[in-house]
Amino acid sequence: MKKLLIALMTTAAALSLAATAEAADKLKACWVYTGPIGDFGYSYQHDQGRLEVEKALGDKVETAYLENVSEGPDADRAFERLARENCKIIFGTSFGFMDAEVKVAKKFPKVMFEHATGFKTGDNLGIYNARFYEGRYVLGQIAAKESKKGLAGYIVSFPIPEVVMGINSFILGAQSVNPDFKVKIVWVNSWFDPGKEADAAKALFDQGADIIVQHTDSTAALQVAEERKLHGFGQSSDMIKFAPNAQLTSLTDEWGPYYISRVQAALDGTWKPDNVWLGIKDGAVKLAPYTNMPDDVKAMAEATEKKIAGGWNPFTGPIAKQDGSPWLKDGEVADDGTLLGMNFYVKGIDDKLPQ
Amino acid sequence: MDITVNILLTIATAATPLLIAAIGELVVERSGVLNLGVEGMMIMGAVGGFGAGYLTGSPWIGLLAAIIVGALFSLLFAVMTLSLATNQVATGLSLTLLGLGLSGMIGTSFVGQPGVRLPNLDIPGISSIPVVGRLIFGQDPVFYISIALTAAVMWFLFRTRTGLTLRSIGDSHTSAHALGIKVIRYRYLAVVFGGACAGLAGGHLSLVYTPQWVENMSAGRGWIALALVVFASWRPWRVLAGAYIFGAVWIGQLHAQAFGIPVPSQFLSSLPYLATIVVLVLISRNKRLTMMNTPASLGQPFVPDR
Numbered sequence: 001m002k003k004l005l006i007a008l009m010t011t012a013a014a015l016s017l018a019a020t021a022e023a024a025d026k027l028k029a030c031w032v033y034t035g036p037i038g039d040f041g042y043s044y045q046h047d048q049g050r051l052e053v054e055k056a057l058g059d060k061v062e063t064a065y066l067e068n069v070s071e072g073p074d075a076d077r078a079f080e081r082l083a084r085e086n087c088k089i090i091f092g093t094s095f096g097f098m099d100a101e102v103k104v105a106k107k108f109p110k111v112m113f114e115h116a117t118g119f120k121t122g123d124n125l126g127i128y129n130a131r132f133y134e135g136r137y138v139l140g141q142i143a144a145k146e147s148k149k150g151l152a153g154y155i156v157s158f159p160i161p162e163v164v165m166g167i168n169s170f171i172l173g174a175q176s177v178n179p180d181f182k183v184k185i186v187w188v189n190s191w192f193d194p195g196k197e198a199d200a201a202k203a204l205f206d207q208g209a210d211i212i213v214q215h216t217d218s219t220a221a222l223q224v225a226e227e228r229k230l231h232g233f234g235q236s237s238d239m240i241k242f243a244p245n246a247q248l249t250s251l252t253d254e255w256g257p258y259y260i261s262r263v264q265a266a267l268d269g270t271w272k273p274d275n276v277w278l279g280i281k282d283g284a285v286k287l288a289p290y291t292n293m294p295d296d297v298k299a300m301a302e303a304t305e306k307k308i309a310g311g312w313n314p315f316t317g318p319i320a321k322q323d324g325s326p327w328l329k330d331g332e333v334a335d336d337g338t339l340l341g342m343n344f345y346v347k348g349i350d351d352k353l354p355q
Numbered sequence: 356m357d358i359t360v361n362i363l364l365t366i367a368t369a370a371t372p373l374l375i376a377a378i379g380e381l382v383v384e385r386s387g388v389l390n391l392g393v394e395g396m397m398i399m400g401a402v403g404g405f406g407a408g409y410l411t412g413s414p415w416i417g418l419l420a421a422i423i424v425g426a427l428f429s430l431l432f433a434v435m436t437l438s439l440a441t442n443q444v445a446t447g448l449s450l451t452l453l454g455l456g457l458s459g460m461i462g463t464s465f466v467g468q469p470g471v472r473l474p475n476l477d478i479p480g481i482s483s484i485p486v487v488g489r490l491i492f493g494q495d496p497v498f499y500i501s502i503a504l505t506a507a508v509m510w511f512l513f514r515t516r517t518g519l520t521l522r523s524i525g526d527s528h529t530s531a532h533a534l535g536i537k538v539i540r541y542r543y544l545a546v547v548f549g550g551a552c553a554g555l556a557g558g559h560l561s562l563v564y565t566p567q568w569v570e571n572m573s574a575g576r577g578w579i580a581l582a583l584v585v586f587a588s589w590r591p592w593r594v595l596a597g598a599y600i601f602g603a604v605w606i607g608q609l610h611a612q613a614f615g616i617p618v619p620s621q622f623l624s625s626l627p628y629l630a631t632i633v634v635l636v637l638i639s640r641n642k643r644l645t646m647m648n649t650p651a652s653l654g655q656p657f658v659p660d661r
Contacts, residue, residue, distance in 0.1 A: 036570035038459055038466040153613065186612045187620035193574040194565035199369055203609035206361045218572075220565040241469050242567065354620045 030087035031065040034094035041217030041236040046093045049255030056260045071096020079104040089266045131279035133169035135251040137314035140173025145297045147211045153204025154185045155214040159354045161342040168346045185351040194220035238288040250288035281309040320347040370602030372556040376580035377594045379552020386545035387525035389654040391447030394577025395454025400425040400557025402458040405568040414473040425554015433546040440656040465568040472566040497559045509591040525650030528657040586635035588648045604630040
């Protein structure tokens with residue numbers, strides 16, 4: 001069933017590609033998304049980046065994309081098709097595309113490949129990622145200031161390092177303000193299901209949380225916060241329109257500048273496979289305007305943002321693991337490898353991490 | 356007390372779209388037609404409802420539009436399977452695929468726009484009575500429609516002559532045809548009713564449950580509704596029970612997680628599906644009764660001889 005869907009969509013996308021593949025002197029840049037570009041979340045933000053490339057580089061480039069490509073073996077065909085359709089640089093935007101991209105990159109040595117959030121590289125395959133955890137530390141601090149009950153509800157998708165890192169960073173931020181701050185965690189086992197996210201938000205509010213954080217993609221949880229006259233944070237894109245009185249800020253991804261620089265490098269012939277992990281200082285992780293909070297909280301958040309942009313890492317010791325055993329010594333900073341494989345909670349989280 | 360009421364309200368909201376879509380499909384299947392396009396009709400209803408509500412500013416027009424869009428979309432299925440006698444399974448599946456794709460295309464400009472929400476019922480003085488007031492007199496309008504619809508379908512199928520005729524067509528379209536019953540006409544009406552219900556369920560998603568439009572927002576609820584019909588062995592009240600059990604266990608597991616019960620979340624997430632299947636298998640374990648309830652000519656194309 002799902003395969004059939006992919007096959008149909010790939011075919012449809014191929015047809016639309018064929019229609020745009022005329023101008024041969026332009027550089028063709030292509031994207032592969034795992035979600036629909038209409039999710040107003042993760043894939044939507046990547047597509048905004050693509051549109052920025054079109055805008056910035058004008059008629060020197062043409063772009064194309066495939067959406068709703070499932071992670072895993074089916075992705076091979078998507079990448080191969082794009083490579084055959086004369087795409088010179090191809091961005092795969094989801095973790096699950098990793099092996100497909102490695103395979104296809106070997107087959108097409110002249111095509112430049114880039115993969116987001118993965119860890120395998122090659123002669124013509126670079127990787128890029130964003131340090132979302134930096135922003136989550138700021139969210140934690142705001143939550144601790146704004147929550148009257150000292151309890152936040154956290155809606156999460158899957159127990160992968162990226163998500164665990166986010167929860168840890170959030171609680172570290174919160175405890176830097178209020179050492180007794182607590183967080184209740186609900187796993188909805190989906191990146192995107194507005195109904196489930198709304199239900200999870202209601203459950204968390206019913207159990208006493210008065211602030212909601214999410215690592216899922218829809219605006220549903222914030223809308224519940226708005227209805228209940230409580231607060232929360234947006235995710236991936238600025239969701240203020242959905243919750244004008246509830247959104248404190250939103251953790252947004254800005255891929256545009258990175259994409260422009262890479263496509264420009266491809267145009268100039270200076271492209272080399274890279275391994276970058278962009279953060280607040282690169283403008284890839286942004287916090288939407290701080291709203292619905294007093295000025296002192298806003299000032300604190302801005303100061304923290306500045307501190308992180310200046311190079312300070314939220315995972316700076318002393319930090320203990322959940323069971324109280326030491327993890328980082330005083331002043332010690334977690335290295336990127338540890339963070340990218342993070343599979344444990346830090347102290348102060350009551351939840352049991354699903355394995 | 357307050358938390359109990361909140362939980363019950365949340366369960367009702369979660370169960371309502373499943374119930375409506377499943378009741379519609381039940382009527383379709385009772386007439387002997389298997390429409391696997393519920394998910395597609397639901398998502399079309401969701402985008403149609405959101406769009407009309409957003410453009411006119413009236414959630415009621417949105418709800419009406421959702422019903423109409425769902426019904427029109429199902430008409431496509433009806434023409435294919437009933438007039439042209441195509442394979443129902445294949446046509447239903449393509450209806451779902453078409454709906455998911457088409458809705459995404461139609462909805463492009465609605466992404467990221469806040470929609471309108473259908474207000475909850477509010478009877479001055481009564482809806483504010485603690486507990487009972489909010490549960491019985493303070494829910495969203497679609498909730499009341501879903502309950503009324505279930506009762507109406509029960510009455511129609513088992514207490515009216517037309518309902519009896521519909522069921523007889525589902526059991527043997529050839530015999531019904533021989534008796535001079537207009538098989539195709541009945542089935543057309545049944546399919547369009549099913550489409551209207553699926554559309555209404557979609558409208559509930561985009562106008563009440565989560566007032567917004569995003570692609571794939573039905574997230575598989577059409578398939579759950581389809582499964583409910585089978586597990587409920589084509590009995591309306593069991594569909595109602597199934598939808599509410601599913602909703603209750605679903606909301607319950609979220610609360611269990613938030614409460615910090617040390618059970619793997621993956622297991623908790625699968626509980627609603629397991630629990631619904633177990634309960635419905637238990638209540639329909641009488642094999643003879645189940646056989647009696649199964650529409651015998653379900654899924655078979657019918658071409659009247661001339």
